[in-house]
Amino acid sequence: MDPFLVHVAVLRRVVGTNVEQLLVGPFDPDGVLGPTAMSTSRIVEGAEMTMEIVLHSASRTITLTGTATAPWSGLCSRCAVEVSGEMTAPLDELFVEKVGEDDDVYRIVDDAINVGPAGREALIVGLPLLPLCRPNCLGLCPSCGSDRNETTCSCEAPKNDRWAALDGLSSLGDTD
Template identity: 30%
Template sequence: MTKAALDPAAPLVFDTAELGRSSGTTMHIERGVPAPDAFGLASVYAVPASSNVDLDLDLTAVSEGVLVDGEVEAVAEGECARCLAPVQDTLRVQVQELYAYEGSVTEATTDADEIMRLDGDLLDLEPAVRDALVLAMPVTPLCRPDCPGLCAECGVPWDELPDDHVHETVDPRWAGLDKLRLADSDGESK
């Protein structure tokens, strides 16, 4: 199976040709790029597609490849898991990933899934950025830590309901007696 060629115009694909292969050479990247796809679960909590992802990275040539090290920042949006209110958080994550040169010694000593590889001089940062951002997302996003959620009976957020809000529930086993009580209060004869 052949792998698809990288698109050099993709927002998270970088050309390392000017970096060279001399160990210790560093290239700094500081820019905002559009997120290629929604990072996360789009319907629950995610960095929306085409929203800005800020990169502050150092690419360093090492003997086996290119080491990417730095910080990524993006805004994630979704809904509170308790009350369904909109939630928006800024995620700042560290990214550190080694991209091995084609034919490097790492190819013989690691599994294909364990290490990222350069495609010629192109480096695809999207999987590393996606993984770092998704792992930083909360499993249960909340609008605030003490969010009371929704009323189980009417579905209205507790924050919008009065303090004395209750729903009277009648146990079906007592429903017959409740009818008698109501009939008596209406002045009907027994």
């Protein structure tokens, strides 16, 4: 059974009530939520997602607030070392009993709601596009590729930043 499927019949019986839930289950049960082309950041493969939520019943809707938490990892966008941590994303979603053709809303189906997709979506949206190993990471030398956080290389300081950037690109292409 899906650990993120919540039965809400009792909650809906009295409009205006709240219920708190702590749910834990696989972030990616089907193995389809890998890294995107946009970034190296991803939720760690095989990780659990924890959702601490409050459900609130209105007449034909249920609101979901709270947080979703999972470990993530990626590569520093400047020096390419592995970066990892735990991410908590805020949730604020609406589940609707009946909708026309609008598939953009979460639904209440047979007096149950599946809160997993809302948690996954919030975590994926919250992943850093350009992760950094530290706020002031110095990156790699565009000429020799050495890690400027660890060593000082003897490459000449570029005369002009614009050309230096192009040099960096061409030297990357020349290697191998």
